[in-house]
Amino acid sequence: MNWLKKILTKRSPINNSGIFCSEISKVIGYKPKNTLLFETAFTHRSLNKIGITGEPLNYERLEFLGDAILGSVIAAFLYKNAPKGDEGYLTQMRSKIVNRSYLNSIGKKLQLIDLVRTKANIHNFGDNINGNLLEALIGAIYVDTGFTACEKFIYKNILIDFKDLEHLENKISSYKSLFIEYCQKNKCTFKFENCDDNGKDNVKHFYIKLYFNDTVIARARATSKKKAEEKAAHRAYFALQNQILQH
Known part of the structure; x- marks a missing residue:
């Protein structure tokens, strides 16, 4: 084509x-x-x-x-x-x-x-x-x-x-859902914080900080808030992978 x-x-x-x-x-x-x-x-x-x-x-x-x-x-x-x-x-x-x-x-x-x-x-x-x-x-x-x-x-x-x-x-369809479910089951606190993005891209991006028990565990940016949150949760999943898989 x-x-x-x-x-x-x-x-x-x-x-x-x-x-x-x-x-x-x-x-x-x-x-x-x-x-x-x-x-x-x-x-x-x-x-x-x-x-x-x-x-x-x-x-x-x-x-x-x-x-x-x-x-x-x-x-x-x-x-x-x-x-x-x-x-x-x-x-x-x-x-x-x-x-x-x-x-x-x-x-x-x-x-x-x-x-x-x-x-x-x-x-x-x-x-x-x-x-x-x-x-x-x-x-x-x-x-x-x-x-x-x-x-x-x-x-x-x-x-x-x-x-x-x-x-x-065994396929994970949403890392965000998996991360939230883990936090709720284990009484852990979490927060997706939408921060100012200073990137110079032609397309607007969203910058997200993901807090786990009051500590930033992952950061991500993407062209939508939903995508940025999913990407941050994906990174958090790998940081906490051993604990999550045990539950």
Whole structure:
């Protein structure tokens, strides 16, 4: 997709439906019935596209739909493959599969950002754009062809990594949640402190200090407060790894 990267670097929308159709067909594994639907799935709101009846033509509505379809397919997958799992177990396993960092990694692997149409600079987008586009793509597949095609796409590109549920059980989906749970169980105090960030990055960053029993145990900065807190908790986890694993 090198030709496409050059176009997007200039922030020009894809204007050749034939080429777009060819590229999206490679990603989804079939020729779409409605190419305009998939173009909408890769249209950023910065273009301010409006449909005939006044509806917004960007990926956000399809993202909402795709998120719901993805959740349903994963729930059915876990129900079938974990017959002894109770509701709490199934919910926990589902959250590990649909965590944002994993969906972002799948979106990156499929190079979905190369297909986005936007007036904004794609270099200013955070990682979540990759997962958002993935969900919008799933929504478009559902509207275009139906549930079976969606399920096939999700199994091939997302669930293929989770055939071994025992491995999934040991996967940590949130270091922040794990750290907080450890502190609460062991009556330890903790605090995430949002500090002024003096970095000179073009994109705003958040600087977090993580206190454990009134002592700073980790520091981190990222493009969102949530990401910075997760990164700080990740570092705290490794500092306290032996104690946490014993509980």
